[in-house]
Amino acid sequence: MASLQLDQLAFGHRGRALTEAVTLEARSGEFWAVLGENGSGKSTLMATLAGLLPPLAGQVAVDGVNLGRMPRKVLARRLGLLLQHQDVAFPYSVRETVSAGRYAHRPPWRPLRREDHAAVERALEETGLLAFAELRADQVSGGEQRRVAIATLLAQEPGALLLDEPVNHLDVRHEVALMDRFREYADDGRLIMVSLHDVNLASQYADRLLMLYADGTWEAGKTAELLTEDRLEHLYGVPLKEVGSEETPFWVPLGHRKRNRR
Amino acid sequence: MGNALLAELLTGFAVGGMLAMAGVLMQVLLRTPLAEPYVLGVSGGAASAGLVCMLLGLGGWWISGFALVTSLFSLAVVFLVGGGDARVPRERLLLTGVVMAAGWSTVISFLLALESSASVHDMLYWLMGDLNRSISPWWGLIALGLALVAGWVMAPALDLLVRGDEQAAVLGVEVHRVRLVCYVLAAVLTALAVTLAGPIGFVGLVVPHLVRLRVGARHRILLPFSVLVGGIYLTGLNVIAGLPLLPASIPVGILSAIVGIPVFLYMLQRTRIGG
Numbered sequence: 001m002a003s004l005q006l007d008q009l010a011f012g013h014r015g016r017a018l019t020e021a022v023t024l025e026a027r028s029g030e031f032w033a034v035l036g037e038n039g040s041g042k043s044t045l046m047a048t049l050a051g052l053l054p055p056l057a058g059q060v061a062v063d064g065v066n067l068g069r070m071p072r073k074v075l076a077r078r079l080g081l082l083l084q085h086q087d088v089a090f091p092y093s094v095r096e097t098v099s100a101g102r103y104a105h106r107p108p109w110r111p112l113r114r115e116d117h118a119a120v121e122r123a124l125e126e127t128g129l130l131a132f133a134e135l136r137a138d139q140v141s142g143g144e145q146r147r148v149a150i151a152t153l154l155a156q157e158p159g160a161l162l163l164d165e166p167v168n169h170l171d172v173r174h175e176v177a178l179m180d181r182f183r184e185y186a187d188d189g190r191l192i193m194v195s196l197h198d199v200n201l202a203s204q205y206a207d208r209l210l211m212l213y214a215d216g217t218w219e220a221g222k223t224a225e226l227l228t229e230d231r232l233e234h235l236y237g238v239p240l241k242e243v244g245s246e247e248t249p250f251w252v253p254l255g256h257r258k259r260n261r262r
Numbered sequence: 263m264g265n266a267l268l269a270e271l272l273t274g275f276a277v278g279g280m281l282a283m284a285g286v287l288m289q290v291l292l293r294t295p296l297a298e299p300y301v302l303g304v305s306g307g308a309a310s311a312g313l314v315c316m317l318l319g320l321g322g323w324w325i326s327g328f329a330l331v332t333s334l335f336s337l338a339v340v341f342l343v344g345g346g347d348a349r350v351p352r353e354r355l356l357l358t359g360v361v362m363a364a365g366w367s368t369v370i371s372f373l374l375a376l377e378s379s380a381s382v383h384d385m386l387y388w389l390m391g392d393l394n395r396s397i398s399p400w401w402g403l404i405a406l407g408l409a410l411v412a413g414w415v416m417a418p419a420l421d422l423l424v425r426g427d428e429q430a431a432v433l434g435v436e437v438h439r440v441r442l443v444c445y446v447l448a449a450v451l452t453a454l455a456v457t458l459a460g461p462i463g464f465v466g467l468v469v470p471h472l473v474r475l476r477v478g479a480r481h482r483i484l485l486p487f488s489v490l491v492g493g494i495y496l497t498g499l500n501v502i503a504g505l506p507l508l509p510a511s512i513p514v515g516i517l518s519a520i521v522g523i524p525v526f527l528y529m530l531q532r533t534r535i536g537g
Contacts, residue, residue, distance in 0.1 A: 050432050076434030087426040089293050089352075090479040100422050104434030108418050156433060 001028035001189045002078045002159030004049060008058030011041065011048040017056050018044055019212055024220045026208070028159065031186040032193040033202035033223070035235060036212030042195035043084060045212070046164045049193070050081035062160070076104035080158035082166050086149050088138040097137040097148050098123055101155030123154035126181060128174065143169045150178065160191040167201070179205050199240065199251050203227055211235050227251070273458055274393050274500045274514075275493035276402035278465055280455040282492025283409060285466020286485060287448040288337075290420045291441060292344070294352040295471060296529060299333075299452040300463030302340050302359030306366030307332035308456035309389060313373045316385060322397075329453035336362050337449055352533075391462035391515020393500050402458050409447050410489055416440060417481035424479075462496070462515040464522020469495055471529060 004026040010017040018041035026032050034042050047053045049060055051067045060067045062078050080101075088097075101123065102116040112120075124130045127147040132140055137148050146169045153161060161182070167175040183205050186192045196202050202209060203223060210220045213234055219226060232240040232251060244250035281299060288297040288304075299305045308329035315325045339362055344355035370389065374382055387394075413420070419440045422430040427437045455462070469492040470484065477483045499521075500514045 047428070052428050052431055072431060072436050073434040076432065081432040083426075083428055083432070085426075086429065087293060087424075090289075090295065090424050091474055092421070092479045096421075096478070096480055097425075100418075100425070100433055103418055103422055109415050152433070 002063055002191055003027045004079075004160060004191065004193070005061040005064065006049075006058070007061065009048070009055050009060060010057040011044055011053065012056055013044065013053075015056060017216075019216050019218050021058055022210075022218055022220075023058075024210070026160075026191055026193060028191045029186060029189045030191055030208050031183060031206045032191075032208045032210060033206035034193065034195040034210045034212065035197075035199060035202055036195075037214050037236060038197075040212040040214055042212060043164050045210075046081060046162050046193075046195055050079060050162055051075055052081075073104040076156065076158065078158055079160040079162065080153045080156045082149060082153050082161070082163040084164045084168070086145060088145070091136050091138060093134050094129055094137045094140065094148055094151075095120065095124065095133040098129070098151045098155050101152040101157075104156065119155045119157055123151040126154060127151040128177070143171065143174065146170060147174065158190075160193070161185065163192070163194045165195055165197065167196075167198075175201075199227075199232065199236075203249055203251065269399055270393050270500070271497055272399035272403065273397075274497035276399045276406055277393070277455045277459045277462065278469075278496025279406045279489040279493040280402060280409075280451040281462060281465035281496070282469040282488040283406070283413065283466075283485065284448045284451040284455070286470045286481070286488050287413070287444045287451075288466070289470060290423050290481075291337075291444050291448065292340070292352070292355045293424050293426070294355065294533075295474070296352070296356055296467070296526065296533065297359070298464065298467040299448070299455075300461060301356070301363065301467065301526070302336070303362030303364075303366050304333050304336045304340075304359075304449065304452045305456055305461035305463065306363045306370070307336035308453045309461040310366050310369045310373065311453075312388070312456060312460075313370060313385060316381070317373060317377055326453060326457045329456055330450060333449040333453045333456075334446070336366070337445060341445075387513055388460040390513035391460045391518065392513045393459050393496075394511075397458060399458065402454050405450065405454055406489065409451055410486060412443065412447060413485045414482065416443065417485060420444070420481040421479075460513075460515060462518050464518050464526065465492055465496055467529075468518075468522050468525050471525065 006022050006024050008021040008023055010021045012018040034045060036042050044053065048055055062075065099112060099120050102112060102119060105116060124133055127150055129147055129151055132144060150166060166178060179201060182192045206223050209223050209226045210218065211226060211231065212218050229240060229242065239254045240251045241254055242249050243252055285298045288299065288302060289295050311328040311332040312325045315328055340355060340358045344358035374385060419435045422433050422435050423440060431437045470488045473484055473487045473491055477487055499517045503512045503514045503517050
């Protein structure tokens, strides 16, 4: 189980911060969604939280320990990140690829132990990849490659899971199965933080939101409190209207013609 | 006679193993199966250093040491210009290496033009890759053994590194440290191989490719098999090169190129552009 503390965190590339400094705490058991337009800094934030990019200012701490001082292996046991892009240039099987998730759990000269194999099998099963396990990971479809990447993260079994657009390239069945699984992980006491471009997935699954506005401001808080028409228009630059029921609210963007009729 | 033959066989094995392992390491560093000491110009750098030493009358460790410096330099240029970033197209890495190789070959031509004596002939033979001049193979074999142990320990990290620096880092690999070790090992192996036998091309490309087809890509298995197959492959080529089929003896490097160039073109043709 892990918690993340962002203290006056400024993140971005080449010294240019993408938002105002962010201070918040994400605790184990919470399901966070990060929302924002393309280019608002969702991926950059994720990379900074995972220690791939140094903070421009302020700091990130995992369980109270500053990220910059943590060896990679220690960090990898506490926090994992699903990247948007994967690189597969060599003929590894799906199972071999997923097994890489166990790297941080053992010294490099030791082969996989029984618990490592068990974690890999569980990850393959949960992502529906058991039937593909012996195929070459570079020859399966785009959606399957995405699931291989997710399975690698599941095999890693970190306390906090950061997921950068996890449902891209997935069909609806796998999208729902995966989001359900992440919800269960959060209920089991892990911390989940997902960047999404689909506000309805966020409203359905997340209990906390971090909204990164295009003007560099941000807001964080409970989903129910932050999902308002005003805020979403500020976030996306187009009006969104709440439809559906009280129980399952649904947001639809209003196109040009509907806007004029309003 | 018996000793000379044994030395030649062992040199062939050591050089083949070193080139195959250097190939595997460069393929990890640049994340493409097309990387190889000769194609990337690293061997060319080492050969230029060797020639300079020969012209100055310096031998032995001078050649190895100077060859190591130019190998490190060549590989560093490929990284810095080609970029190790996952988003940089692999063609750029390869082209950087190819340009380096072209640069070194002009250096080599110039050095040869400076020398007018009969030793040019010896130098030309060495430049084509030649196991006959057999210096003691033992240092090469020892270095190869040590490098293999290091590579074997790092193998799981190498499996992650080929998936990109960011992916490797989030899974727990100290990327800069592992890359640095790979980089130094690849340069040392190339420099020693060139010192022993001149710049022999394509062993580091052909052997890992064939071994991957057989045993898969996992480095714990790929590395020892590549060293073993590389050693046997070059020794075998050398035996064929020595057969009295032609009036003149063919340097083993020529045979290696005859096999390697079609394999390289085949692999290149199967590579997705921008992939």
